[in-house]
Structure formats: structure tokens, C-alpha cells
Amino acid sequence: MQRTLKHPIEIVGKGLHSGKRAIVRVSPAAAEFGIWVRRVDVTDRDNLIPALYDHVNDTRLCTRLANSAGVEVSTVEHLMAALAGTGIHNAMIEIDGPEIPIMDGSSAPFVAAILKVGLLEQDAPLRAIRILKEVSINVDGFSASLSPADKIEIEFAIDFDEAAIGKQSKTLQMSNGAFVRELSNCRTFCRRRDVDMMQSAGLALGGGLENAIVVDGDLVLNPEGFRREDECVRHKMLDALGDLALAGSPIIGRYLGDKAGHRATNLLLRELFARPDAWEMIECSEAQWQDLPGAHIKPSDFVQA
Known part of the structure; x- marks a missing residue:
């Protein structure tokens, strides 16, 4: 079965490379949705980015995703590992800046937040x-x-x-x-x-x-x-x-x-x-x-x- 979160989680931290504070909200999503990122601070063009390998446009020091409108989000790998490692297949990631917070340098803060709200199995084959x-x-x-x-x-x-x-x-x-x-x-x-x-x-x-x-x-x-x-x-x-x-x-x-x-x-x-x-x-x-x-x-x- 596919799986999502039971409830949204919110993480606040700073970017490793930018040093800028950012808020990340990961919300449940319907079956077959997949993983998407929305830059909520971008309002003048398409701000949705699929979390897919062919949308990676830079791998120096971290993994950065981008869409065709030039909207980017970097340092996605630790959050993606947390989602994969807890078996979450559908989620919307919303962030108010260009870089996922580094937190303590691991996936632990994301995993802790996910396990706290719990996982929801969905009536759809994986x-x-x-x-x-x-x-x-x-x-x-x-x-x-x-x-x-x-x-x-x-x-x-x-x-x-x-x-x-x-x-x-x-x-x-x-x-x-x-x-x-x-x-x-x-x-x-x-x-x-x-x-x-x-x-x-x-x-x-x-x-x-x-x-x-x-x-x-x-x-x-x-x-x-x-x-x-x-x-x-x-x-x-x-x-x-x-x-x-x-x-x-x-x-x-x-x-x-x-x-x-x-x-x-x-x-x-x-x-x-x-x-x-x-x-x-x-x-x-x-x-x-x-x-x-x-x-x-x-x-x-x-x-x-």
C-alpha cells in the first residue's frame, strides 16, 4: 500500500549554504500524488517542483531541484531520505525559501517529526x-x-x-x-x-x-x-x-x-x-x-x- 503522513509537520531552521531561516511544512497528500515541493515565497510564476531525478540541476555540495520556470530548492536530500526511510510515498513539501534547513546535519529532526504525527496507509497499491x-x-x-x-x-x-x-x-x-x-x-x-x-x-x-x-x-x-x-x-x-x-x-x-x-x-x-x-x-x-x-x-x- 501507498502511505502518507497522518498530519502535517512543520520544521524551522536555517539553510546550510545560505544561512537563511526557512520554514518547511510537510503535509499529507492523496494516493498517486507523489512528492512535490512548493516554494510558497514565489508568487509570480509556477512554484511547484516535482521531487524527481530529472529536475535536479545542481549536485555540488547538495542536491538542488528546479522547474522549467527557474524556481529552485536545494539541500533536499536529508528530507527525501527521511520520507523514503519512513515509507512515505505521497506528500506536499512547502517551504518559504530556496533551501531546506540543515537542522543538525542529519535526517533525525525530520524523522522524529514524522514518527510523532504517525503514518497513514492508503487504499492504493504501491x-x-x-x-x-x-x-x-x-x-x-x-x-x-x-x-x-x-x-x-x-x-x-x-x-x-x-x-x-x-x-x-x-x-x-x-x-x-x-x-x-x-x-x-x-x-x-x-x-x-x-x-x-x-x-x-x-x-x-x-x-x-x-x-x-x-x-x-x-x-x-x-x-x-x-x-x-x-x-x-x-x-x-x-x-x-x-x-x-x-x-x-x-x-x-x-x-x-x-x-x-x-x-x-x-x-x-x-x-x-x-x-x-x-x-x-x-x-x-x-x-x-x-x-x-x-x-x-x-x-x-x-x-x-
């Missing part, structure tokens, strides 16, 4: 994208692929010179509340030198130790340290799920990312949909539905920090 053949991309030293699997599985590897991060890898099936339990509270991260570079370029104006992990060599500058020993690779998996959600339906298959990011996942989706022999749209059986990320979520799965 369709999913089943991967039939491997599709891959390899560009500029990063790679990503989708291959056939019975469930949604994410495998990721990262390799940073900074000793505080180093090499990390992890594999997780996204069933049985795994996203909420294992990934949702893992924060975005960056290197100290990257912060200096971004801020000198007028970016990351809202960034700080309250919404990102910052490392410098073998040091973690956040007083609290990591929430998990491998928090960095887990956050990359969170991002991947959020970017994969822009396919428009859950994907049944195995995602493998090696040093990948927003650009890699978007290029991968574009390659997938250019290959009609590599996928099929199916109506989920009860057994398949039970293995999707939103099934079997328990309140005890969620830990904020």
Missing part, C-alpha cells in the same frame, strides 16, 4: 522499480551502480586522507526500520579546509559544529565527537537513499557507491532510466512491501543522538 540488469557509472574517480537484489540494499565505501575519517565501508539492507535505526541520525561531515574554502566562496554561511561534523587531520572538532564510529560512511548512505528517492518510486535492488556523492547517484538514475531493459515497474506484493524501508518501524528504532 509500485516499485525492480532492477533487472546492472547499471553503473564511473566518472572522475567515483563510481556507483545498481544491480538486481530481492530487497533494497546499500553498500558504500569512502576513503579520506584525514585520519579522523580514513577508510570506511558498510553494507545495510534498508528493511525492518534499518534506515531509522542505523542511518537517520548520522550527520554530514567536512574537512576544516573545505569549510574555509566554501565560506570564502560565499557558501556554508549557515554551517557550524551544531549542524556538521568538522575534522582536521586526526581531530574531530565537535566537542561531542562522532555519534557512531563510522558515522561518515553512514551519512553517505543516508544521502544515497535520499537521492535514490528522486526515482519517484522505491527501488528494489542493490546500490553500490565508491567515493560517490550526489552527482554520482543522479548520473546513475539518469543512466538507469535511459536503459528500459534494466528495470521494470512492478506492483508490490505483500512480501515485497514488508521488505521496504518504511515497514516495521518501531518508536524504539529511533535515537536522536
Whole structure:
């Protein structure tokens, strides 16, 4: 079955790159609606943007969506991951600015708000994208692929010179509340030198130790340290799920990312949909539905920090 929220949620925060305060309201939507974004501060042209991979127009440092009228909203990946990870297929996202608030740098604030209001099953079958053949991309030293699997599985590897991060890898099936339990509270991260570079370029104006992990060599500058020993690779998996959600339906298959990011996942989706022999749209059986990320979520799965 398709699913939406029982009641609207409202989140207030600031954008990571703009530093501007924004209010995000996520409201229930009817079956077959999908996920849409409305820029309520834009009133002179079309302000609706579908949350779909082919409306991504920038993947530098975050994922940005745009419509044909030039209306944009950036940093959508953590909210999209929260929606996908809690099994929400229909929702209207309204925002009064150009950037989704970064909050604590993870999906946790969005997940907490969603679970607080509850989930509503809808009387409509859920369709999913089943991967039939491997599709891959390899560009500029990063790679990503989708291959056939019975469930949604994410495998990721990262390799940073900074000793505080180093090499990390992890594999997780996204069933049985795994996203909420294992990934949702893992924060975005960056290197100290990257912060200096971004801020000198007028970016990351809202960034700080309250919404990102910052490392410098073998040091973690956040007083609290990591929430998990491998928090960095887990956050990359969170991002991947959020970017994969822009396919428009859950994907049944195995995602493998090696040093990948927003650009890699978007290029991968574009390659997938250019290959009609590599996928099929199916109506989920009860057994398949039970293995999707939103099934079997328990309140005890969620830990904020």
C-alpha cells in the first residue's frame, strides 16, 4: 500500500549554504500524488517542483531541484531520505525559501517529526522499480551502480586522507526500520579546509559544529565527537537513499557507491532510466512491501543522538 503522513509537520531552521531561516511544512497528500515541493515565497510564476531525478540541476555540495520556470530548492536530500526511510510515498513539501534547513546535519529532526504525527496507509497499491540488469557509472574517480537484489540494499565505501575519517565501508539492507535505526541520525561531515574554502566562496554561511561534523587531520572538532564510529560512511548512505528517492518510486535492488556523492547517484538514475531493459515497474506484493524501508518501524528504532 501507498502511505502518507497522518498530519502535517512543520520544521524551522536555517539553510546550510545560505544561512537563511526557512520554514518547511510537510503535509499529507492523496494516493498517486507523489512528492512535490512548493516554494510558497514565489508568487509570480509556477512554484511547484516535482521531487524527481530529472529536475535536479545542481549536485555540488547538495542536491538542488528546479522547474522549467527557474524556481529552485536545494539541500533536499536529508528530507527525501527521511520520507523514503519512513515509507512515505505521497506528500506536499512547502517551504518559504530556496533551501531546506540543515537542522543538525542529519535526517533525525525530520524523522522524529514524522514518527510523532504517525503514518497513514492508503487504499492504493504501491509500485516499485525492480532492477533487472546492472547499471553503473564511473566518472572522475567515483563510481556507483545498481544491480538486481530481492530487497533494497546499500553498500558504500569512502576513503579520506584525514585520519579522523580514513577508510570506511558498510553494507545495510534498508528493511525492518534499518534506515531509522542505523542511518537517520548520522550527520554530514567536512574537512576544516573545505569549510574555509566554501565560506570564502560565499557558501556554508549557515554551517557550524551544531549542524556538521568538522575534522582536521586526526581531530574531530565537535566537542561531542562522532555519534557512531563510522558515522561518515553512514551519512553517505543516508544521502544515497535520499537521492535514490528522486526515482519517484522505491527501488528494489542493490546500490553500490565508491567515493560517490550526489552527482554520482543522479548520473546513475539518469543512466538507469535511459536503459528500459534494466528495470521494470512492478506492483508490490505483500512480501515485497514488508521488505521496504518504511515497514516495521518501531518508536524504539529511533535515537536522536
